[in-house]
Amino acid sequence: MTTARKNLIDPASTPYYHCMARCVRRAYLCGNDQFSGKNYEHRRQWVEDRLKELSGVFAIEICAYAVMSNHYHVVLHINREQGKSWDTRQVLERWTKLFSGHLLVQRFLANDSMGKAELQRVEAFAEEYRSRLLDISWFMRCHNEHLAREANKEDGCKGRFWEGRYKSQALLDEAALLTCMAYVDLNPVRAKMATTPEESDYTSVQERAKKADGNAARKQPVCLKPLRSQGQNPDKAIPFALSSYLELVDWTGRVVRKDKKGSIPDNTPPILERLNIDPDEWLKTMSWDNRFRRALGKLESLKAYAKQIGKQWVHGVGCSQSLYLQ
Numbered sequence: 309m310t311t312a313r314k315n316l317i318d319p320a321s322t323p324y325y326h327c328m329a330r331c332v333r334r335a336y337l338c339g340n341d342q343f344s345g346k347n348y349e350h351r352r353q354w355v356e357d358r359l360k361e362l363s364g365v366f367a368i369e370i371c372a373y374a375v376m377s378n379h380y381h382v383v384l385h386i387n388r389e390q391g392k393s394w395d396t397r398q399v400l401e402r403w404t405k406l407f408s409g410h411l412l413v414q415r416f417l418a419n420d421s422m423g424k425a426e427l428q429r430v431e432a433f434a435e436e437y438r439s440r441l442l443d444i445s446w447f448m449r450c451h452n453e454h455l456a457r458e459a460n461k462e463d464g465c466k467g468r469f470w471e472g473r474y475k476s477q478a479l480l481d482e483a484a485l486l487t488c489m490a491y492v493d494l495n496p497v498r499a500k501m502a503t504t505p506e507e508s509d510y511t512s513v514q515e516r517a518k519k520a521d522g523n524a525a526r527k528q529p530v531c532l533k534p535l536r537s538q539g540q541n542p543d544k545a546i547p548f549a550l551s552s553y554l555e556l557v558d559w560t561g562r563v564v565r566k567d568k569k570g571s572i573p574d575n576t577p578p579i580l581e582r583l584n585i586d587p588d589e590w591l592k593t594m595s596w597d598n599r600f601r602r603a604l605g606k607l608e609s610l611k612a613y614a615k616q617i618g619k620q621w622v623h624g625v626g627c628s629q630s631l632y633l634q
Contacts, residue, residue, distance in 0.1 A: 317444050317476060321616050323386040324371070324479040325444055326488045326604070329452055330379035332471040352510040354458060355380050358451050360531045365402050366441045367391030369533035371546055372489040374496060375510040381492040383479070384444055385533050385546075391442040396434040403437040406450055448474045480605030480613050482547050483583045483632050488604055489546075490557050491594055497561045498594070505557050513557055520550060552579040564594055589631040599631075600624035606632040 317325060352375045359382060363370050367390045371383040394402070400413050408414070415422060416430045440446040456469035479485045493505060493513035502508040506517040515529045528534045528550065535550035556577040576587050593599055601623040603613050614622045 318478065318617060319386050319388065319442075321603075321613050322478050322480050323388065324383065324485050325386075326381065326383050326477040326479060326492070327444065327448055327474050328379060328381050329448070329474040330471040332468055351455075351459065354455060356510050358454055362406075362447055362450055363531060365405050366447050367394075368442070368444060368447050370512065370531065371485070371533045372492040372512040373510075374492050374508070374512070376495055376499065376501075381495060383485070383489050383492055384447065386442055386444065388442060391438060394438065394441075396431060399434045399438045399441065400430075402441060409433070409437075444476065477600065478603040478605075478613060480603055480609035483585055484603075484605040484609065485546065486548060486553070486556075486579070486583060487585075487590070487593060487631070489553070490560055493557050494561050494564065494594060498564055505554075505561050513554070516550065517554060520554065548579060548583075552577065556580070560591065560594055563591055584633045586631055586633055589627075593627070593631055599627040604628075 355375045356373070359370060359373055362368070367387045369385040369387055371385055373382040374380065397417070400409065400417055403409060404413065404417065409417075410433055412422070412426055412430050413433050416427075422430070452470050452474065459469050460466060477488070479488050489512075493508070493511055496502040496508035496511060497505060505511070505513045508514050512529075512532055515532060516535075519527045519529050528537065534545045535553050536545040536548060537550045556579050559575065559577050580587055580590060603610060603622050604624065605613065605628065607625065607628050610622055610625055610628055614620065
């Protein structure tokens with residue numbers, strides 16, 4: 309049975325979510341379509357540009373992303389503090405970057421003279437738009453609908469472009485966030501589209517690696533939610549160090565590419581030890597294979613999440629016990 313989206317995206321449980329959308333009808337999202345002989349490589353830039361554009365409008369930050377041939381992954385963070393801090397004009401200006409807005413909204417932004425009742429109606433619109441700017445479903449809708457229109461226009465056709473609704477997965481704790489970000493960033497390496505993470509085009513890890521080159525402690529892409537580093541406000545950063553994350557992704561990518569899942573090199577990154585993650589299970593998880601579905605996290609996090617959404621259990625409890633040492 310299909311689960312209502314409002315039960316899949318629950319900011320009260322966690323502000324971090326992994327989302328994925330896949331194409332339908334054989335046509336590629338990106339890359340070379342061997343069946344039709346067409347090249348859609350330029351669409352990768354469409355996906356990346358639109359993600360960054362929407363992140364600049366919504367109170368939703370990008371933690372990781374990877375654009376593949378017929379699908380894309382993105383890890384998002386709902387920044388409720390930012391969204392609640394915007395005044396009425398800021399909310400309306402952001403929303404009208406994407407939609408025209410009600411006539412009263414247009415008049416307000418044009419500084420027209422307005423009565424008390426009209427201003428109250430504008431305030432109501434602003435609160436409605438604010439809630440949407442904090443909503444991952446609206447973020448994904450604005451992203452996927454835009455791409456579908458552009459692709460259909462280019463292909464000269466009509467109809468569905470995406471394989472139904474986007475898929476979402478709650479990331480319940482630091483360990484889950486680290487696991488999913490690394491999985492997303494390593495998608496091109498696992499698919500043998502790239503040899504190393506820094507050579508993986510249209511991924512967040514490539515952006516972080518390029519920006520950090522020569523100064524990993526400070527420089528980070530402005531379009532991505534920063535990882536913790538020297539001088540970075542810990543309350544506004546992803547809760548693990550940039551240098552440790554890059555080291556972990558590089559190490560994992562090398563092992564996965566060499567098919568050495570059964571043996572762990574001596575130079576296992578210490579971040580796995582700090583988060584109490586089993587290295588063998590970590591590498592198994594990088595192949596994903598639906599080890600987790602609706603939510604990802606340590607055992608206690610999964611139990612709390614199941615209770616929060618009114619379920620007795622959620623898929624992945626056994627994998628969680630193996631991966632995240634309790």
